[in-house]
Amino acid sequence: MNADAVLPPGMSAARFSRVLAAFESIVGAPNVRRGGAALVPYFDPFAPLADARAFAPSAALLPADIDEIRAILRVANAARVPLWTVSTGRNFAYGGAAPRLAGSVVLDLQRLNRVLDVDERLAWALVEPGVSYFDLYGYLRERGLKLWVDPPAAGWGSVIGNTLERGFGYTAYGDHAAAQCGMEVVLANGDVVRTGMGGLDAGTDAGSSWPLYKPGYGPSFDALFTQSNYGIVTKMGLWLMPAPAAFLIGEIQFAREDDLGVIVDTLRTLQLQGTIVQHAVIEGAIRRAASIGPRERWYAGDGPMPETAIAAMQRDLGIGRWNLHYALYGEPEVIEAQQRIVERAFAPVADARVMSKRYAGGEEPQGGADRNMAGIPTMSAFRMLDWRGGEGAHVDFSPLCPADGRDALRQYSLVKTRAAEYGFDYYGGFTAAGRYLHHVFAAIFVRTDARQATRAGDLLRALMSDARAAGYGVYRSHLLYMDYAAAQYSFNDGALLRLAQTVKDALDPQGVLAPGKQGVWPAAWREMRGYT
Ligand code: ADP
Numbered sequence: 001m002n003a004d005a006v007l008p009p010g011m012s013a014a015r016f017s018r019v020l021a022a023f024e025s026i027v028g029a030p031n032v033r034r035g036g037a038a039l040v041p042y043f044d045p046f047a048p049l050a051d052a053r054a055f056a057p058s059a060a061l062l063p064a065d066i067d068e069i070r071a072i073l074r075v076a077n078a079a080r081v082p083l084w085t086v087s088t089g090r091n092f093a094y095g096g097a098a099p100r101l102a103g104s105v106v107l108d109l110q111r112l113n114r115v116l117d118v119d120e121r122l123a124w125a126l127v128e129p130g131v132s133y134f135d136l137y138g139y140l141r142e143r144g145l146k147l148w149v150d151p152p153a154a155g156w157g158s159v160i161g162n163t164l165e166r167g168f169g170y171t172a173y174g175d176h177a178a179a180q181c182g183m184e185v186v187l188a189n190g191d192v193v194r195t196g197m198g199g200l201d202a203g204t205d206a207g208s209s210w211p212l213y214k215p216g217y218g219p220s221f222d223a224l225f226t227q228s229n230y231g232i233v234t235k236m237g238l239w240l241m242p243a244p245a246a247f248l249i250g251e252i253q254f255a256r257e258d259d260l261g262v263i264v265d266t267l268r269t270l271q272l273q274g275t276i277v278q279h280a281v282i283e284g285a286i287r288r289a290a291s292i293g294p295r296e297r298w299y300a301g302d303g304p305m306p307e308t309a310i311a312a313m314q315r316d317l318g319i320g321r322w323n324l325h326y327a328l329y330g331e332p333e334v335i336e337a338q339q340r341i342v343e344r345a346f347a348p349v350a351d352a353r354v355m356s357k358r359y360a361g362g363e364e365p366q367g368g369a370d371r372n373m374a375g376i377p378t379m380s381a382f383r384m385l386d387w388r389g390g391e392g393a394h395v396d397f398s399p400l401c402p403a404d405g406r407d408a409l410r411q412y413s414l415v416k417t418r419a420a421e422y423g424f425d426y427y428g429g430f431t432a433a434g435r436y437l438h439h440v441f442a443a444i445f446v447r448t449d450a451r452q453a454t455r456a457g458d459l460l461r462a463l464m465s466d467a468r469a470a471g472y473g474v475y476r477s478h479l480l481y482m483d484y485a486a487a488q489y490s491f492n493d494g495a496l497l498r499l500a501q502t503v504k505d506a507l508d509p510q511g512v513l514a515p516g517k518q519g520v521w522p523a524a525w526r527e528m529r530g531y532t
Contacts, residue, residue, distance in 0.1 A: 005035045006056045008081050008103040009528065016058065019079045023061055023105075026071040031111075033060040041089065042106045044098040046393035048443070048457030048480060050450040055098040055479050057084070060106040066234055070190040072107065076512040077188070080524065083107045084514050085232050087129035087158035091165065093396045093442065095479035100516035101528055110158075112234060115139045123147055123240045124181065124211040129160045129233065133377040140240075147240040148375030150174055155377025160236045164226050165476060168431060168438060170372045172329060173241045174279030175433060182210040182237035183222055185230075188508035193231070195221045211237030227476070228500075229514035229522075230507050241375065244329035248339055248358050249370050253320025255351040260322055260412055261405030264430070264437065266345050267324065268403040271434040275341050278373065280326035282437075283429040284412075285314050288323045290387040290427065291369065291380065304420040320353065327373040332358075387427065390446035394427075395456050397463045399472040401430065401437040407472075408437060414466050415441045422459040438475065464488065477518075483529050486519020501526075 007016050024032050033039050042057040063069050076083050082104040089097025089108060097106055113130030118140065125136060125147075133155040140147050150169035152162050163176040173179045183195045193199075196216030197209040214222060225231050254263060263282055270276045286305065289298075298316070299309040314321060326342070328335045339356060346352050357365065365371055368380020385392030401411050408430060416426040419441065428441035441463070443456040457480055464474060464481060468488045477485040489496050500520045504511075511522025521529050 004053065004056065005039055005058050006053060006103045008058050008105070009101065009525070011079075011081070011103070015079070019075060019081055020059060022075045022079075023059075023072060026068050026075070027061055027063050031062040031064070033062070035059075042097045042099075042108075044096045044479065046092055046096065046395060046447060047098075048393075048395040048445070048453050048460060048478065050454050052098075054102060055095060055100065056102050057097075057099055057106045058103045060097075060108050062108045062111050064111050066186060066192060069107070069109075069186050069232060069234065070192075073186070073188060073190050073512065076105070077510045080510055081105055081512065082515050082525065083512055084517075085109065087161035087164075087233075088132055088156070089161075090154065090157040091161065092154070093394050093478070094165070094476060098479060100479045100482055100514065101525060104515070107232065109232075109234070116235065118143075118145060118147070118240075119211075120145045120147060122212060123242050124237055125240055126182075126211055126235060126237050127159050128235060129158055131159050132156050133159060133162075137375075137377050146243040148173075148243050149240060149377065150176065150179065150375065151372050151377035152176070153372075153381035154379055156379060159238065160233055163236065163238065164233060166226055168279055168433070170279050170281065170369075170431075171241055171327070171375055172278045173239065174431070176238075177223070177226055179239045180222060180226075180236060181212065181214050181239060182235075183225060183233050184235035185221075185225055186232040186234055188231070188510070188513050192234075193221075194235075195225075211239075224503070227518050229517040229520055230503065232513070241329075243361055243375075245361050246330070246332045246335060246359060247361075247374060248328040248335050248356050249365060249373050250324075250326050250328070250339065250342065250354065250356040252324040252326075252342075252346055252355070253318075253353040254322040254324070254349060255320060257321050258409065259349060259352075261409045262349055263322055263324055263346075263405075264403060264408040264432070265405040266349075267326075267432050268434070270342060270345055271403075271432060275338050275345075276326050276328065278327050278329070280324060280432045281369075281429055282432065283323045283325065284426055285310055285319060285321050285323070286387075286425050286427050287384070287429050287442075288319045289313050289317055290384045292317055292319075294389060295387050295425070296389060303423050305425045325369060325373070384427070384442065384444060387425075388444050388446060391448050392444060393447035393453070394442040394444045395460055395478050396476075397441045397443070397460050397467075398474050398476050399439050399463075399467045400475050401439040401472065403432060403435050403437050408439070410470065411439050411467070411472065414470060415439075415463060418462055418466055419443065419459060422455055422462070424456070424459060482516060483519045 084099030109129035112128040150173040368378040430437040511524030
């Protein structure tokens with residue numbers, strides 16, 4: 001990878017050296033990364049374009065505490081240096097730790113890595129940005145606390161980073177933003193705010209309802225700091241799931257491609273009536289197979305895998321064309337009743353194969369997907385990178401889908417057709433959350449192949465455009481298309497983005513915090529907006 005740093009826009013090398021010297025005096029020289037190998041982690045490891053310098057950082061800073069963050073902000077405001085905050089920077093497939101605006105200084109909060117408090121009775125934790133899902137899980141296990149975390153696909157990411165991006169997991173607490181309660185935020189002007197009940201200056205944390213009751217008094221702000229560039233989140237409360245007495249992990253394999261519609265409709269009923277309360281996952285055959293073996297076992301060609309190869313693979317592996325993976329949690333007798341209801345609901349679907357495994361409370365399932373549903377972080381999602389051989393990478397297209405079988409079938413066929421046109425397999429699935437589904441399609445490519453990487457990026461753009469024409473929008477986007485995605489939310493000539501920019505300019509007049517994140521550009525850098 002070409003890891004040459006670039007200068008902040010409009011800044012001379014001499015001036016930037018002076019700025020870096022000021023940063024060094026705040027965080028100490030070892031905590032300023034200026035180039036070479038030290039800066040590599042701040043480039044996008046999965047860049048869907050030929051030249052990773054489009055999102056190159058100028059340097060990275062690793063502050064130790066809030067005072068250092070505030071001092072950094074003073075320098076950044078005075079010198080007009082754009083900062084890009086990351087917690088652990090594992091936002092792979094959406095840009096990693098790389099900034100939207102080339103030449104930004106990455107503010108890496110990984111050294112703020114304390115689990116500040118956990119309350120087992122009221123089932124919450126208060127964490128700093130550098131705490132990963134593995135860390136929090138380890139903390140709970142070491143202390144024998146009967147609480148579960150809700151891991152996202154890759155457990156090494158930050159709890160705060162994932163929650164702020166509105167990531168999701170697989171247990172009953174799968175909607176991470178919904179399980180968030182209370183934040184401490186450093187604003188661009190250095191002010192430190194605690195949201196909700198944290199605004200009570202009680203002088204003690206005892207009896208605090210900061211991590212219990214979200215709204216507080218007056219306007220609520222927490223959501224304003226998700227997928228935004230309005231502040232630097234330094235603490236966050238989150239609700240944890242009390243460890244259940246028992247659980248069941250089920251898989252139902254469906255034989256046919258067009259079963260997707262009935263799966264989605266049936267699952268919606270089961271979720272809305274409360275039989276299945278977690279984020280159930282509907283995986284396409286290829287995604288299911290990728291957790292078992294590489295593509296070349298069934299097809300070594302260049303274009304998309306043909307239907308005959310997919311059918312052979314399905315038979316070989318004993319998997320479905322669609323595979324529904326779900327969990328039931330609670331008292332064993334309730335679980336048994338729920339499982340009967342699930343089986344009855346899917347019984348009318350011909351050739352569906354039901355499998356289930358039962359666990360007592362403290363038991364640990366094997367296999368990454370099952371472990372995630374049991375609140376155990378894993379890295380098994382990275383197996384997908386082996387699907388096409390070589391050094392795998394992926395970018396994700398993530399449209400929101402109504403939990404309606406017709407919409408799911410429509411999105412599926414739209415994505416599959418367009419992906420095939422660009423030479424990609426439909427590697428995808430749906431995570432179901434009651435009224436909506438997160439449809440996630442991954443364009444898997446070999447990262448050393450610039451042509452393939454660019455093609456993956458082009459496909460993403462085509463998919464976003466197709467989806468918009470059909471009335472769908474993405475919930476998250478790679479750096480490359482943050483502006484394009486924002487422009488698609490175009491009601492009343494882009495009133496939403498105008499509002500976002502008004503708030504941005506009020507909170508961050510110098511535009512130092514994450515310019516361009518989610519398409520929100522501060523006045524100071526607005527001319528840098530651009531989408532391909
Ligand atoms: P993860 O490692 O969990 O995937 P990242 O640390 O890469 O998460 O964060 C994902 C994105 O969330 C970042 O690119 C940034 O835009 C935003 N972000 C992360 N941490 C913070 C924070 N503490 N304050 C404000 N924004 C943040």
